[in-house]
Amino acid sequence: MPESTNGTAYDLAGIPSNPAVVLVHGLGMNRQMWRDYVPALSRRYRVLTYDLHGHGDSRRAPSEISLSLFSKQLNDLLHELQISRCVVIGFSLGGMINRRFAMDFPHCVSALVILNSPHVRGPDEQQVIEKRIKTTAERGAKGTLEESIARWFTPDFRSRMPAVISEVRVWVCNNDPVSYFQSREVLAKGITELIRPQPPLALPTLVITCQNDSGSTPQMSYAIASEITNSRVEIIPELQHLGLLEDPAAFLTPIEDFLANSLN
Secondary structure: OOEOOOOOEEEEEOOOOOOEEEEEOOOOOOHHHHOOOHHHHOOOOEEEEEOOOOOOOOOOOOOOOOHHHHHHHHHHHHHHOOOOOEEEEEEOHHHHHHHHHHHHOHHHEEEEEEEOOOOOOOHHHHHHHHHHHHHHHHHOOHHHHHHHHHHHOOHHHHHHOHHHHHHHHHHHHOOOHHHHHHHHHHHHHHHHHHOOOOOOEEEEEEEEEEOOOOOOOHHHHHHHHHOEEEEEEEEEOOOOOOHHHHOHHHHHHHHHHHHHHHOO
């Protein structure tokens, strides 16, 4: 398993001379969530997947986790791998990280794909998120896991694919507990630093969410896109938060079309 000097576990696929695409996972997940995406994308791109601090095979962060720290983690990894410019595709928390990265290191980003990621929440929605933080502090990742599974996958998929559901449970529970808790806080509270960025982001951007994603709603995706010049929105019918695991083809088609048009 490759590991950077600061303890970030990663994998590279594809031809080194091709344009680089980086895939950033979400809270509780790891780089294995992209395994159905890497073979397709690596036919035309150099694809980098990695684990966030304290997730998967990566070491804990050197200090308290923040969006800026996650942004620096990615920048350090790209510098070490001598990747000067890339498309950054981020899911959920990863879709917050790639926006922060584009704000911090604009010269490194050629395009963004923001998947199932939040924007401003209403008071009731924020209260729900704060309750999850409290439960996580008291009971760890398992405290909110079954509620999360119900939000992430459709009932039909949960009944048909119990092995996938079990694997996701293992991924979430195997993360470093402190890193998981701090990352949940970032997911809950970090959105405020991404709203109406100054200077505004202006680069090719595809924003995708699912019709029934209760935490990263279609309205949120349109709000994200409204703040980024040269962006567009795609809504995947019926699916929920982890629709990209439930139906990879529904995501790969718009992503590949976007990349082909943006990187020409």
